[in-house]
Amino acid sequence: MKLQVxxxxxxxxxxxxxxxxxxxxxxxxxxxxxxxxSSNRLSLSATNLDIAITHYIGAKVSTEGSITxxxxxxxxxxxxxxxSVINLELEETKLRVTTDQYRSVVNGIVADDFPVMPxxxxxxxxxxxxxLLKKGxxxxxxxxxxxxxxxxxxxxxxxxxxxKLVIAATDSYRLAEKSLGTNKEAIRLLIPASSLHDLxxxxxxxxxxxxxxxxxxxxxxxxxxxxxxxxxxxxxxxxYQKLIPSGFTSExxxxxxxxxxxxxxxxxxxxxxxxxVTIEVDEDSGSLSIRSVASxxxxxxxxxEAKVTGxxxxxxxxxxxxxxxxxxxxxxxxFGFNGKLEPTLLRDPASDDYRHVIMPLKG
Amino acid sequence: MQKDSLWQAVxxxxxxxxxxxxxxxxxKSTQLLSHDDTTVTVGVPNVFIKQQLERKYNDLISVTLAxxxxxxxxxxxxISPLSTTTRAPQFDEPIFVxxxxxxxxxxxxxxxxxxxxxxxxxRQGINERYTFDNFIVGAGNELAFAACQSIAQLPGNKYNPLxxxxxxxIGKTHLxxxxxxxxxxQNPAAKVLYISTEQFVQEFVDALRFRKTADFASxxxxxxxxxxxxxxxxxxxxxxxxxxxxxxxxxHQGNRQIIISSDKPPKEIATLEERLRSRFAWGxxxxxxxxxxxxxxxxxxxxxxxxxxxxxxxxxxxxxxxxQTNIRELEGALNQLLAFCEMRALEPSLExxxxxxxxxxxxxxxxxxxxxxxxxxxxxxxxxEEIMGPKRDKDIVVPRQIAMYMLRSELHLSFPKIARELGRxxxxxxxxxxxxxxxxxREDAGLRHTLSEIKERLYx
Numbered sequence: 001m002k003l004q005v006x007x008x009x010x011x012x013x014x015x016x017x018x019x020x021x022x023x024x025x026x027x028x029x030x031x032x033x034x035x036x037x038s039s040n041r042l043s044l045s046a047t048n049l050d051i052a053i054t055h056y057i058g059a060k061v062s063t064e065g066s067i068t069x070x071x072x073x074x075x076x077x078x079x080x081x082x083x084s085v086i087n088l089e090l091e092e093t094k095l096r097v098t099t100d101q102y103r104s105v106v107n108g109i110v111a112d113d114f115p116v117m118p119x120x121x122x123x124x125x126x127x128x129x130x131x132l133l134k135k136g137x138x139x140x141x142x143x144x145x146x147x148x149x150x151x152x153x154x155x156x157x158x159x160x161x162x163x164k165l166v167i168a169a170t171d172s173y174r175l176a177e178k179s180l181g182t183n184k185e186a187i188r189l190l191i192p193a194s195s196l197h198d199l200x201x202x203x204x205x206x207x208x209x210x211x212x213x214x215x216x217x218x219x220x221x222x223x224x225x226x227x228x229x230x231x232x233x234x235x236x237x238x239x240y241q242k243l244i245p246s247g248f249t250s251e252x253x254x255x256x257x258x259x260x261x262x263x264x265x266x267x268x269x270x271x272x273x274x275x276x277v278t279i280e281v282d283e284d285s286g287s288l289s290i291r292s293v294a295s296x297x298x299x300x301x302x303x304x305e306a307k308v309t310g311x312x313x314x315x316x317x318x319x320x321x322x323x324x325x326x327x328x329x330x331x332x333x334x335f336g337f338n339g340k341l342e343p344t345l346l347r348d349p350a351s352d353d354y355r356h357v358i359m360p361l362k363g
Numbered sequence: 364m365q366k367d368s369l370w371q372a373v374x375x376x377x378x379x380x381x382x383x384x385x386x387x388x389x390x391k392s393t394q395l396l397s398h399d400d401t402t403v404t405v406g407v408p409n410v411f412i413k414q415q416l417e418r419k420y421n422d423l424i425s426v427t428l429a430x431x432x433x434x435x436x437x438x439x440x441x442i443s444p445l446s447t448t449t450r451a452p453q454f455d456e457p458i459f460v461x462x463x464x465x466x467x468x469x470x471x472x473x474x475x476x477x478x479x480x481x482x483x484x485x486r487q488g489i490n491e492r493y494t495f496d497n498f499i500v501g502a503g504n505e506l507a508f509a510a511c512q513s514i515a516q517l518p519g520n521k522y523n524p525l526x527x528x529x530x531x532x533i534g535k536t537h538l539x540x541x542x543x544x545x546x547x548x549q550n551p552a553a554k555v556l557y558i559s560t561e562q563f564v565q566e567f568v569d570a571l572r573f574r575k576t577a578d579f580a581s582x583x584x585x586x587x588x589x590x591x592x593x594x595x596x597x598x599x600x601x602x603x604x605x606x607x608x609x610x611x612x613x614x615h616q617g618n619r620q621i622i623i624s625s626d627k628p629p630k631e632i633a634t635l636e637e638r639l640r641s642r643f644a645w646g647x648x649x650x651x652x653x654x655x656x657x658x659x660x661x662x663x664x665x666x667x668x669x670x671x672x673x674x675x676x677x678x679x680x681x682x683x684x685x686x687q688t689n690i691r692e693l694e695g696a697l698n699q700l701l702a703f704c705e706m707r708a709l710e711p712s713l714e715x716x717x718x719x720x721x722x723x724x725x726x727x728x729x730x731x732x733x734x735x736x737x738x739x740x741x742x743x744x745x746x747x748e749e750i751m752g753p754k755r756d757k758d759i760v761v762p763r764q765i766a767m768y769m770l771r772s773e774l775h776l777s778f779p780k781i782a783r784e785l786g787r788x789x790x791x792x793x794x795x796x797x798x799x800x801x802x803x804x805r806e807d808a809g810l811r812h813t814l815s816e817i818k819e820r821l822y823x
Contacts, residue, residue, distance in 0.1 A: 027384040049388070049411040116418045118411060148577035149584070217410035217442055231409045234442075 001035075001065020001090035005042055005057065007083050007099075013044045013055035014075040016202055016226055020053050021046040021071035027115075029068060034114045035088070035095070036066035045117055046071055051195045051230040052117055053202070065090050066111035074106065118229045123215035126185040128165060130223065131207040136167055136178040137200050139327040139354055144193035145171035155190035155233035157240075168240060169193065174320050175240055175357040176327065189219055190237055195230035202226050244357055245345050248336030250312035252281040252288045253349055254304055256333040259288070260325045262302035266290040267318035269300040276361050277321070279335075280313040281306065288335070292318070312337065314344060315361045321346075324356040369431060370395035376427050381420075389415055391573070396443060403428060403435040406443030413440045489547070489557045489590075493540035499665055501658025504534060507649045511538050511622075515545035518553075518588050518620035522647040524611070528625045529651030530819050532691030535624040538651075539590050542622060546588055556583065557590040560597050567603055580606070584613040588620045594643075595625045599634040608639055615642070652808070653815050654690065659683035662690060666697055677713045685720055688822060696720055730821065732770055732784045739766040742817050751786045767793050768800035769817065 014033065023031035034045040042059040045052060067090050078086070081099055089096040095106045137156075145153035156169040165183035169176055202223050203210070213220045214232075221228045266277045269292040277292040289303040314337045325333065330348035337344040337360070346356045374393075378386045389412055396404040405424070407413045416424065417440055425438060495515070500508045510522050527535050543555045558566075570579035583589065589610070597603055614621055625632065628650070629643035654662065660683045667674045682700070686693045700719055704711050740747045743762040750763050763785060770781045771793075778797075779790040787793065804810045 027388040029384075030388075047411065049409070052411070115411065116414050118414050149581040151577075217413070231411065 001037060001067065001088070002063040003037060003042060003059045003061040003088050004085055005059040005088065007078065007081050007086055009057040009059075010042075010044075010086055011075075011078050011081075013042075013057045014071070014078055016055045017044050017046040017053045018071040018075040019046075019201070020048050020051060020198065022048045023072070029109050029113050030115070031070060031072070032068035032109055032114070033071040033074060034066065034068045034111055034117075036111065037061045037064045045114075047115055047117065049115070050192065051198055051228065053198065053229075054117060054227045056225045056227075067093065067095050067108040068111055068114050069095050069106045069108040077104065077106075118218055118220075120213050120215050120218060120220050120229070123213050124185050124187065125211065125213045126183055126187070127209045127211045128180060128183065129207060130203055130210045131205070132180050133210055134200065134203040134205075135329075136180050137196055137203075139329075140167050140169045140176040140178050141193050141196045141200070142169075142323060142327070143171060143174050143176040143356075144169035146193075147171070151233055152190065152235040152237055154193055155235075155237070156193050156196055157237045158187060158189040158191060160186050160188075170238075170240060170357075173317070173359050174324070175243065176324075177240075177244070177355045177357075179353045187214070189214055190233040190235065191219060192230060192233055195228070198230075199223075199228055202228060243343055244355055245336065245338060245343050247338075248310070248345070249338050250281050250308070250310040250314075251334060251336040252306040252308045253332055253334040254288055254306035256325060256328060256331060258304040258306075259333055259335070260322065262288070262290050262304045263318055263321050263325060265302045266292040266300055267322065268292075269294045269297060270318050272296060275317040275319045276315055277318045278313055278315045281308045281311060281335075283308045283311045290318075314340060316344065316358055317361060320358050324358060327356060328354065366395045366398070369398075369433075372431050373424070373427050376430065377420075377423060380423065388412075389420065394443065396441060398433060398435065401436045402439060403433060403437075404439045404441055407440050408442070410442060413442055416440050489540050489543045489555065491544060493537045494544050495541045497665065497669075498534065498537055498541055499654075499658060499661050501654045501661065503529075503652030503654050503658065504538070507538055507651050510647060510649055511542045512545075514620060514622070515542050515549070518546055519618040523615065523618070524621035524623055524643065524646040526623045526625065526629060526643050526646065526648040527651055528628050528648065530626060530653065530689060530815060532689030533651050533653055534690060535651055536592055539592065539622050539624050543588060543590050546620075553587045554585060555588040555590070556586040557592070559592040560594050563591065563607070564596070564600060564603055567606055576606075580610065583610045586614060586619060588622070589614055590622045592624050593626070594623045595627055595632050597635070597639075598632050601636070604636045604639055608636070608642070611639070611642055615645075621646075650812070652811065653687070656683055659687070659690075659693060662693060663697055666694055667701070670701055672701060672711070674711050675713070678711050678716050681713060681716050682720075688818065730774065732774060732776065735769045735773060735821065736766045736785065738821055739769060739817055742813070742820070764796035764800050765814065765817070767796040768804075769814075769821075771797045773818070773821065 017033055021031050021033055030048060032046075034043075036043050036045070037059070038056075040059065040061055041056050042061070043054050043056050045054040047053075077097070081102060084099050087096075087098045089098075093108045093110055095108050097104050097106060141156055144156055148154065150172070153171055156167055158165065158167050160166065160183050163182050163184065165180040165187075167178050167180060199221055202221075204224070206224075208224060211222045213222075216232075218229055218231055263277070267275060270277050272294045273292070277290050279288065279290050281288045286306060286308055287303050288306040288308070289301055291299070291301045293299040324346045328346060328348055330350050332349055333346060334349045335344065335346050341360060341362065343357045343359055346358070348354060370393075373395075374390055377390055381390075392408045393412070393416075394406045396406045398404070405416070407416060421438060425435075428435065428438070495508075495512060498508065507527055510525055513521055514523075514525060527539065529535055540557060543557050546553055547555050567579060570576045597607060611621060623643060628648060629635065629640045632640070660679050663679045663682050664674065667679075678700075682693065682696055686696045700711055700716050703709075703719055704715065709715060736750060737747055739762055740750050743758070745759060745762060749759050750766060752759075767781050767785060770776050770784060771778075776784070778793040781793040781797075782788065782790040785793075800810070800814075804814055
């Protein structure tokens with residue numbers, strides 16, 4: 001193998017794949033990144049057996065070949081090189097990396113020992129707008145559970161309702177759901193939230209379409225020159241939709257920034273009580289106030305102006321409330337609830353795309 | 364051949380021909396789902412492993428199957444949920460749980476899992492020999508005993524967590540196991556887990572190794588009563604402490620009873636994470652003291668009765684007087700006596716017991732006066748010269764008096780000798796000191812505790 005590649009390209013590719021390589025695995029080669037030529041391109045791949053990422057970059061290839069090299073070392077090394085052309089040359093299992101100023105030899109492991117990179121043959125293919133997907137994932141993925149004892153909830157559900165692609169995640173205390181626009185293909189996939197964190201890193205700010213291919217066991221996201229394949233979570237996702245409330249006995253609409261501020265202040269006094277704050281909405285005075293009590297420190301009541309229909313009060317975890325408010329994007333937010341133990345709903349009154357449900361705390 | 368044993372044989376051969384890392388990664392969690400003349404179906408945990416086996420190891424598997432008498436035309440690989448470890452309950456469970464202080468953390472869902480695949484083959488469990496009935500209550504442990512009894516009646520409601528601490532061999536393990544036994548007896552369906560910290564750590568390490576942490580977590584988080592012995596061994600194991608912290612929280616929030624024993628109070632366990640420390644101190648911490656003389660007598664008598672022997676009062680008193688350090692040693696001395704008498708067909712008497720224990724009772728050979736003084740000084744964190752020196756400050760005088768008392772009680776030195784050891788001329792000082800400490804230790808629990816701590820260090 002012999003080729004030339006620019007430092008920028010190589011650095012970018014290592015940046016997107018190296019994080020997946022993991023030295024804590026039982027298989028030492030999983031800490032390596034696979035470097036492989038294919039016609040006039042160079043591919044870099046890494047996998048942790050849950051997810052695999054491959055990044056293709058342009059290169060001037062003189063001789064074809066492949067090798068695996070330690071991911072961390074390679075990334076740190078290339079990252080500290082000046083911007084120039086890098087020569088890569090393979091001698092048996094040693095990869096010679098040279099620039100005008102630097103000469104180094106990296107000991108590798110033969111590429112044959114590297115796991116087979118997953119391939120999807122057949123399956124369904126569809127596309128989704130990259131910017132929309134990125135925004136949606138940012139609004140939803142954090143609500144997934146990290147509790148491995150309920151594996152289904154560690155996934156994010158991608159499914160279609162009335163020809164619209166909808167993603168949803170819940171950890172059984174809160175639920176976030178986002179609609180990502182029309183999608184012709186009817187799908188139902190449960191993708192590990194951890195893999196979606198990696199996908200988020202890869203998704204740039206560009207609005208390019210992301211093409212997706214999936215079969216029953218795995219799904220492939222292709223973002224520009226990067227391919228990410230992840231396993232799917234096995235199991236039946238609960239029918240969450242019946243839990244999203246539609247009518248409310250009390251509802252308040254107010255500026256999102258106001259709501260964030262009063263929540264932040266109240267949460268200071270709620271540390272002792274696991275973040276529990278009581279929200280009271282009053283129709284007559286047109287206000288929403290949040291009360292929190294810390295028996296040792298004192299207590300706090302913060303009030304914001306709001307348009308209210310139906311007075312009432314409810315107790316929530318302030319951290320969940322803040323997460324939800326930060327995930328919402330409009331200027332105004334409406335907050336509706338029913339009984340003391342019924343699910344509450346936060347949404348942007350101007351748009352129906354994003355809904356966030358939080359279960360109340362027993363006061 | 365059975366499917367499982369056939370596959371074990373195949374895996375055994377494969378293990379020899381690939382590297383350990385490869386074996387653990389690709390083959391360890393596979394299983395044989397079915398086989399007939401034409402097709403063999405292998406269950407694999409996920410798609411990555413499936414593709415690896417299909418494309419890289421198909422030949423190896425095919426050859427190895429042939430050696431074991433199977434010549435299928437095709438080998439199929441199927442992702443089989445049963446071979447994954449993460450098969451938690453997924454149906455008929457509510458997604459939403461109301462978060463409260465009463466019943467949260469998805470505990471309802473987790474508790475539904477009964478098919479636990481986590482292996483606990485080396486679990487010792489609770490020893491049925493330990494019950495409340497054969498626990499002898501005395502001044503040093505009556506509080507602990509009362510707390511344990513009330514827990515046994517209503518687990519999870521009062522004193523949660525219960526933290527028992529005290530020196531070795533004074534009945535902590537007996538008492539916490541008695542709680543477990545009593546709860547199991549009242550409610551045979553209750554899931555009572557007893558585990559020593561060392562075992563807990565071992566299982567956790569295994570779980571990490573075989574990637575079964577989810578099983579490990581759910582196993583412990585579904586307990587109704589979790590009893591952990593010798594928690595001090597968790598000190599310094601950070602990842603372990605984190606795991607225990609989560610287990611603790613899940614159980615405590617679900618109102619499951621947690622009982623912990625240790626040789627030190629939580630605040631004295633070095634390198635224990637702050638959040639665990641505060642949690643341990645949350646419920647009730649009880650200090651178990653060494654048994655007093657009457658209790659020791661009662662213990663000797665009860666134990667002798669268990670062996671169908673009745674000991675004369677003077678023998679009982681002799682044992683109780685001369686073995687003070689802990690109950691385990693007391694029991695040992697008694698067993699020694701009983702065995703001796705049984706073998707020689709003698710009746711236990713004062714002569715026999717004193718001749719038997721006489722050697723061990725008089726001054727322990729390995730202990731010198733200097734060691735005792737040094738140990739006492741170190742306990743109070745003052746230099747040895749100060750104790751030996753002329754100063755009469757209170758914080759030096761008291762340790763000095765304690766040192767004298769220890770020399771008398773442990774080494775049975777004469778008063779003039781004690782005075783000389785501490786660089787005093789007058790032996791009346793020694794008499795006064797020993798008497799003073801003797802008297803005060805009868806009234807002052809703090810002092811008693813100090814004395815027993817120094818003693819424990821000496822004999823440790």
